Every structure is written in C-alpha cells, then in structure tokens.
Amino acid sequence: MDTYFMTNSNCVHCGRCVKACNETRYKFLYGHRDDCPHERHDNPPCHICNDRFSKVPPCQEVCHYNAIRITRS
Numbered sequence: 001m002d003t004y005f006m007t008n009s010n011c012v013h014c015g016r017c018v019k020a021c022n023e024t025r026y027k028f029l030y031g032h033r034d035d036c037p038h039e040r041h042d043n044p045p046c047h048i049c050n051d052r053f054s055k056v057p058p059c060q061e062v063c064h065y066n067a068i069r070i071t072r073s
C-alpha cells in the first residue's frame with residue numbers, strides 16, 4: 001500500500017502545514033509562503049503521523065482551508 005499526501009485548490013500556499021510538519025513531525029514537507037507545500041520524497045510517513053487515520057495530523061490541524069487530503073491505497 002502507498003500513502004498519498006495531496007492538496008486541493010483551496011490551498012493558498014501559506015506554509016502553515018510546512019512549519020507544523022517540520023517543527024513537530026517528520027519534516028516531510030518543505031517550501032515557503034507562495035511556494036509550498038512540496039514533498040521531500042515519494043514515501044510519505046503520513047499514515048504513521050496520523051496514527052493510521054485515527055488522529056488529525058498537525059498539518060491538517062493548522063490548515064485553515066481544509067486543503068489537505070491524506071489517503072492510503
């Protein structure tokens with residue numbers, strides 16, 4: 001199974017998710033305001049970070065625009 005981190009058109013590229021991921025979790029996201037979020041590699045740790053989809057991860061907590069979707073299939 002693979003995990004996917006995606007953003008939708010609601011994203012305003014504010015960088016809050018990047019900061020949250022880097023300061024509290026796996027440093028998976030990078031970029032800065034108006035040029036983000038980017039993924040560091042093709043193997044997202046997000047299914048671990050959200051405790052197998054039982055918790056809201058920090059990136060989604062801080063996103064004011066409901067722009068982040070994490071899936072696993």
Ligand code: SF4
Pocket residue numbers: 007010011012013014015016017018036037059062063064065066067068
């Ligand atoms: S916090 Fe949300 S709106 Fe801001 S860059 Fe991340 S996904 Fe986009």
Ligand code: SF4
Pocket residue numbers: 005020021025026027028029044045046047049050057058059060070
């Ligand atoms: S789910 Fe966790 S590891 Fe994945 S982008 Fe969000 S904060 Fe980073």
